[in-house]
Amino acid sequence: MRHRYPAEALARARPRHGGLWVDVSADMLAQAQEALKDQPHVRLERIEVNGSETADLPYPPQTFDLITCTNVLHDIRDPVAFLSDMRRLLAPGGQLVIEDFARRRPALLWAMFEWLARRVEEGLVRAYTLAEARALCTRAGLHVVYGKAFPVDWFWRGWALRADYIVSVC
Numbered sequence: 001m002r003h004r005y006p007a008e009a010l011a012r013a014r015p016r017h018g019g020l021w022v023d024v025s026a027d028m029l030a031q032a033q034e035a036l037k038d039q040p041h042v043r044l045e046r047i048e049v050n051g052s053e054t055a056d057l058p059y060p061p062q063t064f065d066l067i068t069c070t071n072v073l074h075d076i077r078d079p080v081a082f083l084s085d086m087r088r089l090l091a092p093g094g095q096l097v098i099e100d101f102a103r104r105r106p107a108l109l110w111a112m113f114e115w116l117a118r119r120v121e122e123g124l125v126r127a128y129t130l131a132e133a134r135a136l137c138t139r140a141g142l143h144v145v146y147g148k149a150f151p152v153d154w155f156w157r158g159w160a161l162r163a164d165y166i167v168s169v170c
């Protein structure tokens, strides 16, 4: 069965595991609530995650075994700070899975497209290529273990990556 949201698929695959779905939008949370109404172990919270604001997330370090971030990175103003906070929240051995649409060429046309899109979708900051997303993860102290770029349809391209964090032993 195909699920609309990756987090929904996860909740159904592991129905007894606790889960948390965070979004700043009340509308999106209402959709999530509808999709997950039969999943009592998933909690929904309205939170804005964004760089320094993420430092206020009410979770102690190393809380989560798995963090997924789907179609959101392009909205984040300070992606390295955001990814560093995700790394802080990962339990040892935990994984971060990120997916988003990809920036495309030619650069000038894409810049015009993003400029227009910002007028429609207020939050949009910028889209990244898979290589750029990898580099952001590395700057945030994450170790990318898998990455894949893929076509979505005739216009959109996407990428997904999985990362864990580099533990330094001194």
Ligand SMILES: C[S@@+](CC[C@H](N)C(=O)[O-])C[C@H]1O[C@@H](n2cnc3c(N)ncnc32)[C@H](O)[C@@H]1O
Pocket: 004, 005, 006, 022, 023, 024, 025, 028, 047, 048, 049, 050, 069, 070, 071, 072, 075, 076, 123
């Ligand atoms: C394109 S939608 C993707 C929704 C869902 N994750 C999915 O994959 O279907 C982008 C979502 O990111 C949320 N968002 C954007 N910036 C955010 C932020 N700083 N903190 C929390 N949520 C944010 C928006 O409210 C919106 O629901």
